[in-house]
Amino acid sequence: MWQTHSARNRTILGIFGVLLVAAGVLGILVAAGLLPGMVDRVPNPVAPLADAGTRGIAGVLAIGFILVVVAVFLLLSVLPRRPRARTMRYEGEDGALTSLDSEVVSRAAAESALRHDLVTDAQVRVGGTTHAPVLRARYTVRQDAPIRDSLGLISEVLIPEVEGVLGGSFEAVHVRVEVSTARAGTSQEVDLADLG
């Protein structure tokens, strides 16, 4: 279960796209002579680099470092992240504090879901805060079972089970349901030798 950053990725791509288009259009206008006077006024940017002078080398090194830093930042930004696990802290009536690792709750919730016949796979992640817990879950259900039954199980049994453990309702619930695409095998294995 991974979290991507659609808006940020698209904004960065948009900035790069606009810069490339602007540079290209400017190049076309100058090369086609549509900006009178620019051809003579703008010097060839490659010419100062050709003789490998100190300033040229320093410039290339600086540009190289900047590009590498930007590339590393972009790659880190692109990588999807898992929603963070939290330690939930509850105060009892006697003032005693109880800590509950949300990772443990998530694992227990997934294992509990798998005990139901309709569920073939479950990935559960409990996050948020103690007072505003958030559930993110992906349940895979059997293809041959009525989908309404599976959805009912998730809404009426699985989610309340986790809420029961946390002692309160989720602030937000994000549930995705998949259907198992594995074909059902035969109900019984029969050895050819047994038929003879």
Place this chain on the structure above:
Amino acid sequence: MRAQRFWHVRPARSVALGVVAVLLGLAGAGCVWAGAAATRSGSWPDPLRGWLDRGSELSWSDPIVLGASIVTVILGIVVLACAVVPGRRATVVIEGDDLDAGRELVLSMRAVEAVISGSVERLDGVSDARVRFTGTKARVRVLTRMRETDGIREAAEQRVRSVLAEIPLSAQPKVDLRVTTTGER
């Protein structure tokens, strides 16, 4: 504050941005390598020296400059398209989804496709069923060995509609069903 969606989102364009990042990284690494080599030897390494010599002789009116500019514009448009075109969601919202109440309930498109194809394939005479579901439309392609396809078409369409009616989608999609006899494709 209204909760944000976690599952029912547009594609994040991670691959496109990853490609841009890798290309930038390669260009940057090339610059650093060339700069380091030039610092040691006092001249640019090959083949960069040849490219710079050729580039320093170019004028703005050279066709190569025009060509490179056109390529840059095309690349820019492709990158912009990646940023702007929304792309197809991988999920469909189902009944009970209420973001204001902090409840996001979605079914994957593949799940709907699997349920429809599995159900249609159980019909007599159907050898294969391929489904493409977009959220508003279910395109079903049924393959059969039977020459007379009217009965199969009717049964398959009825089955698809009943399966879709069972799924608590927020809006009922259109059905586009085509039956093909094996060997006629």
